[in-house]
Every structure is written in C-alpha cells, then in structure tokens.
Amino acid sequence: MATRVAELEAGTFEGEAARNFEIVSESGFRATFNAVGARLMALHYPDGFDIVAGPERIEDMLESDIYAGAICGRFANRIGNGRFMLNDKERQLTQNLPPHHLHGGVNGFHRKNWVSEIEDDALVFSLVSKSQEEGYPGRFRARAVYRFDDDILSLDIEARTRRPTIVNLTNHAYWNLSGAKTITNHVLQISAQAYTPTDQTLIPTGAVSFVSGTNYDFREPTLLEEAFGDDQGFDTNFCLEGPRYELHHAATLMAQGREFDLFTTEPGLQLYTAGHHGPELKGKNGQPLRRFGSIALEPQNWPDAPNHPNFPSAVLKQGEVYHHRMEWRFRQV
Template sequence: MTTTEPPPPVALAPAAFRGEIDGAPTALWTLTGDGGVTVNLCDFGARIVQILAPDRQGRLGDVVLGYDSLAAIQGGQPSMGAFIGRFANRIAHGRFTLDGVERRLARNGGAHHLHGGLKGSRFRVFDAERLAPGAVRMSLTYADGEEGYPGELRSSVLYRLDGDTLRLEYEATTDRRTVVNFTGHAFFNLAGRGTILDHRLTMNARSFLPIDSTAIPTGEIRAVAGTPFDFTRPHPIGARIDADDEQLRHADGYDHTLVIDKAPGAFGLVAVFEDPASGRVLEVSSTEPGAQLYSGNALTGAVPRDLGKGGVAFQRRGGFCIEPQGFPDAPNHPHFPSTVLEPGAIFRGVIAYRFTTQT
C-alpha cells in the first residue's frame, strides 16, 4: 500500500454494539445488496455508522464518519449518523404557538430547541425489524406532551439498500395536531480521510435561508447568486468557505438551509457531491423542501467525542452533512412550508443517497 492510499475500512464487531439503554436492547444491523454498497446501522438513534462504497478502482472505502461501539456512540456526538426527530434542526427559544396555545420546549441548543430536545430520537432506541437482507424498518413512538410537543406521534424509518442507492423512507401519524420534521444526519467524506474541502458540490438550489448569530433563520429567503452559497454550478466546498461573508461568520462555515428547486412534496434532486481523489460521487434526492448543508465546522478531534472508528480522530471539516428536511423554525414563520401534521393524515418522506463513480 502506498502512502497515498486510504486505510482499509474498519471491520465492525456486532458484539460491540450489543447493550441496553433505558431497558431497550441495542444491536448492529447490516444491509447488503447487489450494488457493491454495504451499510451498517445501529438501532440506538436509528443511526448510520458505516457505509462502504467502491472508488473508481473498485476498492471499498468507508464514506461516513461514525463510531465502532455502542460505548463510543454514547460518548460521541449525539447527532452523528442519527435519524432526527421529532423536529429536526432548531426552534427559536424553544417556543411555538399552535392553535392559540404556546408550546414550550427544552432549550438544549444554546437558547434554542435543537433536534427534538433532551430525549429526541438520537437518544432513543428504535424497535428494529429486518424485512430483507437489504432492508430494516426502525420504529419509535413519541408520547403526547413529550419534550413539550402535543400529540402521540408514531413514526418509522425504513432503511432500504436498492442497488447503489440507500433509501430512507419515513412516515408518521398523530392523534393530535402537531408539528413534525425529520432528517438523516450522516456525516460524509467520500475520500474516506482528510477534509471535505476539495469535494465538488452542485446543489439544486437558487436560494437559501439567512441566519442570525445564533443559527436561527431570520425569515428571509435570499437568492444564492453572488454569494458563497451559489452551488448551482460545481464548486469545491472549500473554495469560498472562509470568505469575508457575514453568513459564513455566523456559522464558522456552512451550516444553512438551502431551498430546493422542485414542486412541493415531489421527489427530486437535492445535491451532487464529487470527490476528485477517489472518483466517488454521491447523488442526494428527497421529497423535502430544504436541505441543511453543514461543513463539519465543529469537528475538533476532541476525545472521546470526536474519536471515530479505529481510533481515528475527526478533524475540522473532515465530514459534511446534507440534511433534507423542512425549514428550521418553521412553526414560527407562517410563510415557510408548513410542518403541521393533522390527526388522520400520514406524513411521508424519502431521502435517497446514490453512490456511483466517475473516471
């Protein structure tokens, strides 16, 4: 092996993921198929812990950041790889009003509510059911009043490996009018090492949501043209990440929702990421109206939080997230796409990650 080749993927031990959290057993679940891709999941947080995908020479590499044991997950970044609910991203000051009643939520992200609160999905063990070698359904019920949200919310996410594509097919129902917002929070690095600054990104988005200094959307929907957020043509993620731009300063890089150009609720292209070194390409599609682009600005290599598989530390901007979702803080912005779910209705969403290569 030359020094320029990435290290071989870490072989995960199923026994390292067996345990019990809040009385619920945990396990590692492996998805296999005929597309050359293998996915490993843990039912604690319904999280992606490993995706093996071939490079242009057919060599398998691990293209997501994650941990190699249940103990490491518990000591690590809680969002890493997790399926996020019952409301992804932020709600300003942990408050929103629905049907004339103010709901107060935990403030677990500074002054704001973040990723479902103190016991959101990333801290819960899902009920897992294997449906096929390449399919596992994970289910979680949120109690009425839990974290301050109205309504019992029954939810599930089906992880399905379909050839070269990993699909997340999720749904939820409620017995009271409530708000919902789900997303997948995998951290990707298509090179399997180093930073993601050389990854080339194209996004199907002509506008984005500016944020204030605490990462809450201001309510404006701003065109990306003439800004560092214009990925309508391919650009390296790192090309403008340190530009003298107020929005980039607010987040120390990218941590913003871009508005996806497609019909409401339609399944369509979100983004394409290309790694020149390995030739790997990630094509992301979704039914969601927005997608949070995060450039791994807060990865610092801190132990144990940022100690990944095989004892390799996560470095700053060593992974990116692309999180299709409803708009953050939508319950407090009536002009944003609604995140309200009615009793008797079924909320459905899809996120698809397709792994290919280019020469």
C-alpha cells in the same frame, strides 16, 4: 447476487441490547446500522472504502452527541427559543441549545432505542413518542424503512399523530468520500437558488435570499475549498427548487472518484461542514474527528418553520400521514 439484510452482534445501550444490522446490495455496497437513533453507522463502497464519518461505537456516538448517522426528530434543526404557536396556544419545548431547541431535544429520536425488524429486503425501525415528550403535543408514531437497491440506498420515514403537532425528520449522516483530513477537496452542487439567512445563533430571520453573488451559490459544481472563504464553513438551509412531496434532486457530492446524488421529497437541505468538530470527539480507527473533516447534507423542512408563516408548514394533524423519502444514488467513476 440479491440484496442481503442480516443482524450482527448487538451492542448495549442503558442496559438494553442495541441491535446492529447490515444491508449488502446486489452491486456490493454494504451499509451498517444501529437501532439507537435508527442510525447509519457505515457505508462501504464495493472496494471496501467507508464514506460515513463519525464515531465507531454506539457508546461514542452518544457521548459525542453530534447526531452522526441518526434520524433526528421530532423536529430536526432549530426552533427559536424552543417556542412555537399551534392552534392559538404557545408551546414550550426543551431548550437543549440554550435558549433554543435543536434536533428534538435532550432525548430526541437520536437517543431512542428504536424497535427494529428485518422485513424481506428491508430494515425497518419504529418508535412511539409520548405526548409532551420534550414538550411536543400529541402521541406520535414514526416508522423508518431502509432499503438498498443496487447502488441506491433509500430511506422512507412515515409518522402519525393522535393530535396536532409539528414534525421534521431527517437523517444526519456525515460524509467523507476521499479519506482526506478535511472535505475541502470535495465538489458540491445544490439545486437551490435561495437560502434562509440567520441571526448569530443560526435562527432564520424569516427572509429568503438568492444565492447569486454569494458563497452560498452551489448551483454549479463548486470546490468546497473555494467556497469556504472566511474559514467558517457552512451551517445553512438551502431552499430546494423541486416541488415538495415529489422526489427531486437536492445535492451531488463528489471526491476522488466517488460520488452520490441526494434526492428528497422535502423543501430544504441543511448543509453543515462540521465546524464544531474537534479532537475531543472520537472517530473511527482510533482517529479523532476533525474540524471540517466531514459534511452533513440533511434534507428536511426549513429550520424554525413553525415560527414563520411564509415557510413551508411543519404541522401534522390527526388522520394525516407524514412521509419523507430520501435516496442516496452512489457511483464510482
């Protein structure tokens, strides 16, 4: 069968329609989306098993504010003290994780009701962010295109700006491939020889350290139960080996016969093992979200990049086009 893209019954968001969609691939994978956050809500294997963790309804998504499945921006991840220099001028962003800035601010892209359309076999979301929204300079336009080609889900994000700004856009899906209470039974491999150490508030120190000899070494497939060590889990940026702007392997995740490879055109991968989730957060089927109950693999630029000249640049100038492509290549063995 051919790929099918369809609109489902809409939900509501602040009195407006929050449109729902689904894409069913030729091989029977089914992904569902919501326009608020251009958000991946579920992904079912052909056998019907849903590997996306998180709240079930858009209302619960926004109440929990864990960014589940959403596109985060204008700058995903953290910016120390919410400040950075651009063109010799200090810029102050909202400090929604005091004193820092996280995932675009209080009303970042994850809380925006994106304009949504079906274009042939693709689902297209678009958004305009005004200059000085959350403190970011420049009027900013983003476009996100989801496609399902056989067993490959792709996401292409493009952005343009009226004047220089910073950008870092990713998808923040949480995964659980087995249905177990925690993801410690998952095997993870990351194509990275280095990571960026942080201070106690998870702001990078500016150093780049080798993973060899640490529990950050996922160069070979590693059982997460063995990697956790101090029971703190991970919230860590890995420096990927592949060249920026070219599609390269970031990670492979495996559990209970289900697997996917994650590819990206960006230089980093944030590994987060949901250490701050707990029973107060609503999950699917009436079940609470559990600590370490899912894993986020967020391909992106390195956190706090605007404040570290040795990190990959996050600056987007007028006339330039930001483009980030992600691919999730699923299989069942």
